[in-house]
Amino acid sequence: MTPAPRLLHPGAWWLWALGLATAAARTTNPLLLLLIAAVAGLVVTERRVPGPWSRSYAAFLKFGLLVIAIRVALEFVFGGNGLGTVAVELPSVPLPPWLAGLTLGGAITWDGLLAALFEGMRLAVILICVGAANSLVNPSRLLRLVPAALYEAGVAVVVCMTLAPVLITDLDRLRRARRLRGRSTRGPRAWAEMAMPAFSGALDRSVTLAASMDSRGYGRAGDQPPRVRHINTALVLGGLLGVLIGLYGLLTGGGPDSPGAGVFGWPMVIVGAALAAGGSVLAGRRVTRTRYRPDPWRAPEWLVALSGLVPAAVFIGLGADPALLGPSSPPAWPALPLLPAAAVLVAALPAVVAPRIPSSAAPRPKARAVEVAA
Amino acid sequence: MIRFTDVSVTYDGAPAPTLRGVDLDIPEGELVLVVGPTGSGKSTLLKALNGLVPHFTGGTLAGRVEVAGRDTATQPPRELADAVGYVAQDPQHGFVTDTVEDELAYTMESLAVPPDVMRRRVEETLDLLGIADLRGRPLRDLSGGEQQRVAIGAVLTAQPRILVLDEPTSALDPQGAEEVLAAIQRLVHDLGLTVVMSEHRLERVVQFADRVLLMRPDGRVADHADPAAAMHTSLLAPAVVELGRWAGWDPLPLSIRDARRRAAPLRSRLAQITPDPVEDVAAARADVPDTSAALERVSVIRSGTPVLRDVSLTVSAGDIVALMGRNGAGKSTLLSLLAGQRPADRGRVTVVGHDPVSLSGSDLVRRVGFIPQEAGDLLWAESVEQECRAADSDTGAQPGTAWGIFHDLRPEVSPGTHPGDLSEGTRLALALSVILAGDPDVLLLDEPTRGLDYCAKEQLAGLLRARAFSGRAIVLATHDVELVAQVCTRMVLLADGDVVLDTDARSGAVSSPAFAPQVAKVMAPLPLLTVSEVRDAFPQGLPAEVVV
Structure with missing residues (x-):
């Protein structure tokens, strides 16, 4: 069903x-x-x-x-x-x-x-x-899951990711425009000549987006003292790094031929996750953001x-x-x-x-x- | 509400300040219109209102900007988000989320508004801007007017006291502009918001303004509490104001209604002298009806929906055809067919005897030139000079042809300038020069006046007329009835993929208020379309008895 x-x-x-x-x-x-x-x-x-x-x-x-x-x-x-x-x-x-x-x-x-x-x-x-x-x-929906302390880094990543499809549509438009000027649209030379305008266009667009986000309150400090924010960010970042290393250990290791998997495996994941969760909870205590209709x-x-x-x-x-x-x-x-x-x-x-x-x-x-x- | 004290803004590396010694004091609840040619510092002034200048853009701001009692020197834009709502020129590039509802909530999420308050404000804002039926829709599927209203709504949910809008209707078709302006009016009158906006299309907004700020070329700003008085000295003025200036009316009319009331004596006098029908360019060359481009029973189907149905159209040498109709009516598709960018699904397209899809290279550029909506797409070189040289070699023109055309249009631009640094009007001039170097038999333009001020528009009109006079055909898709009245010989109206009207431009413009330029509306039922036509009716100057 x-x-x-x-x-x-x-x-x-x-x-x-x-x-x-x-x-x-x-x-x-x-x-x-x-x-x-x-x-x-x-x-x-x-x-x-x-x-x-x-x-x-x-x-x-x-x-x-x-x-x-x-x-x-x-x-x-x-x-x-x-x-x-x-x-x-x-x-x-x-x-x-x-x-x-x-x-x-x-x-x-x-x-x-x-x-x-x-x-x-x-x-x-x-x-x-x-x-x-x-x-x-x-x-961009994934962004909602990013812990508050990592929110800014998360947005940066999402903006980078949105650039890709925009770049593809832009290249398509530029390719058609090249034909209008009587130039070939194939070959490495054509791509080289289209790359610059495409990238500068994409860059302009992300600057516009950044300006829009800034004027709409993105990254407001609110009433949280900067020191607390930095500690939270460090906790969450360090924790996630730990989780990543642990997962890497689990994925590559496992076999008897790879020592070190013991240290880098589950223990690392658990310690990392605890750190990250702690940081998120701390950050969440002084709310600087709220969520509209959280995903169930x-x-x-x-x-x-x-x-x-x-x-x-x-x-x-x-x-x-x-x-x-x-x-x-x-x-x-x-x-x-x-x-x-x-x-x-x-x-x-x-x-x-x-x-x-x-x-x-x-x-x-x-x-x-x-x-x-x- | 807004106070500027001796504000100057200088961008890094700029030879002169963009704003110089600006003093302003704007009370609450006013609709303020910022008027000036492109590149005169309008956007800088608007961005200074929420601290984007200088916090985001860089540069140096001297003096003091206070909005809603807060100093932008100490508060960056994000901290001012609950006091000033700023909507940039191209709203679709400023969208952070994907759907209307999420976009409305985004600002509130950043401001940590509690969820139950958020739900309520989203509902209020949806109703206030008349976008309730769009709530779940993806933002990229919305029309331009809908996108603009969502962008306004998205900053309104933070309940700012000041709304800053950069060119909110310049890129919109008449219906979209109407929707947006109605929404803005409601905000000013019902909520008492202070709105500061810039706009090229003065004819759409000047009659609603409470105050006009005129941007001077030296970076100073003239603050006029009376818009009609401001229009006396404005470099840019809509057609009704031009008419009023010529007729010596004071105060100047700002709306059709004002002008029509003042024009009663002028109209009756004009009716007596029945002005000679203005000489028609098409009529003068009626003996050479060469067909330049033709569509025969053409249909285009995109993902199951017909975009053009059974369209037949013939464009003769010397014609300037205005392609009109709503967004989505098929105008751009028709142009792309003529430019050979896509084949027709049914029917035949010919441009000077060839199927444009089969042409390429210099064969194409010598027959058909197309300026797309984003004229900058045609440019990719590092400098204006390189661009022009490339155009000469691509089209097989004499070296120096493209630069010659461009230099005539914009003598002030140096050859080393990067095309990306040009203003919108200059970029269009460069794109035109590059295309016209090939001297194409058919010139196609998609919304050429988008983002142009009146001076740049005037220049474009002159260029188009000269080309038509030398026997080339021109087809332009546009919403700009003033441009159509000025230059076009024919008007073709598309609706939902059908040609519903194909007539000469004059009778088209007079037949319906939707296509009538301002002067035609003032002078109706007389068939006069532009200020210069009215002026030409009185070769000896305006008789004393009609001056009121």
Whole structure:
């Protein structure tokens, strides 16, 4: 049963996406990675928000392909170690002794290429998950979740993010204008000549936005003494940094081969979270901002967030299970392990259980905004 | 409410102060209009009111600015948000959120207004500005007038005593402007707000003003408590004021109603002498009806909705066609078809015998030139000189052609100036020069007078007339009935993708008040459109008996 149309809590979508990304980070099995990307794509097609952001998924997908290409290209340059089945024999360039360990060219192996491909895919799918979150939640709604002490940094980030789609529309306009002057709209020269006006236009716009925000009271000190504010900010920032380091430890570690995971794992996450929460509570005691209609967190939010966290939990739980590794050495056709695949499929649930986008937030059929905005 | 004491503003690196020795004392509840040519410091004056100058923009402010009893020297804009509401020129670039309701709440969130009070104020503001039916809508889908009203509402929710508006209606179509001005009037009369606004389109607002501030070229500001008196010395004046100045009326009329009452004797005298029909440029060259551009039964469909339906239109050499109609009626689409920016879904588009989509490079620029709404899009070089040189080589024109055209229009601009630093009018002049270097057979302009003051508009009108006279065709999409009256030979009205009217500009302008310029409204039923036409009816000067 689908609940009444409304916009889901941004946090739910981000938890879901980060859960998928976590799962992707723990595997190099190409079939699992493709499955994760497909699940993210399915949910995006079903529940994306209207507006320029809805194209994020496609944009990040292209970016991901580029990452794969770069990763494989790097393998051709630096990967020639000759361990495994040789694919191509490239002339090897001797490097000075202080660069020991690096080789240029040499015998490029299938094993190395496949490993590079799988690693590239892993990174690409992580990016795709972030892109999916962007398609599902408008970044400015995410801003509401930023703790009060970090509010200013949060706005800066959101302004940066809004620049991207604006830049794309601007480039499109500039491309059409170039044609009007009889110039070609293709080739590196055209792009170079369009880049400057596009960037200066985007910059002008963000200055206008900043002026508007300033004149509307953004970043008011209110009656809070500056010292208290700085302490709060330091607490929250330090805490979040701790959480990040801890999560990094959890994601990369886990295996017996990585010591330090013990210190950098759960303890770091817990201490960090406590610090951040403490700072937020302190900041919240002297209110300098209020919130209009805070986003509710109800059953659909739980469902969406949990469905994303299931694959993360399963993949972390499996640890260094060989089924999660892409078979690169020796090269073989990858198998699709049943349990992880089922866990990833759970994350497709939001395509059905998440509330639909309300029609008032959907664009009107008549495209009049084009002329107004132009 | 607002007090300036010997205020001067100098931006870093500027040779002269933008504002110099300004003294003002504005009481509560007035609607103050700031009048001056582009680049005369209007925006600087407005930004000084909430401390954006100098806290945000930089530069040095000498003297003292006090608003609602607070000194802007010690209070930055964010602390003044509950006293002064500031709405910038392009409201859509100042939106922080995505939907109308969130945008209205944003200022209150920053001011830490309790949630229940917020809910109430949002409702009040929605009603006050007549935007209640827009509440859940995404901001980018709104029309210009709706966006402007939301932007005003978004600062009003903080309940400021002063509202500062930078060009609130300059970019709007007549309907949008009407909505915004009605809202502003209500705020002044019902809430007693003090409103300070600048505006190029004086004809829309001057009759509502209680006070006019005239910006002088040297950075001084003349404060006139009587708008009619201010109009005697203003560099910029709407057509009714021009008419009044010529006819020697005192006090000067500011509205159509004032002018019509004063003009009764003038009208009856004019009716007796039945002025010769003013010589029509089109009629003079009726023997060369070359077709420059044509649309044959053209339809354009965008995401399932027809934008143009079965439109046929022929533009002859020497024509200046005004394309009119609401925003969204299909004007820009029609221009982009003629410019070859998109193909027609059905029907045929030809420009001097070619399908414009198939043209490119210098083949295109020698046949059709298009100045889009954002004229700056056409410019990308580092300096005016580079821009002109690039235009010469792109169009295959003689070196120096583009610069020659530009220098005639704006002799004061040095070749090394960066195009981004030019004022709106000058940027349009440069874009025109760059396009006209190719001497295109058909010139297309989209809303060329947006953001232009009267002087720049006059210059544009002269340029268009000269081109039409040399046998080139011009099509311009515009809401500006004064420009249409001045230069156009034909008027084409689009409504919802259909051509509903295609007639010569004069009968179009006289036929309906919606398209009538100010002078036509004053002189109706006489078919006179501009002050110069009235003036030309009296070659010997104004007879004494009609001067009142």
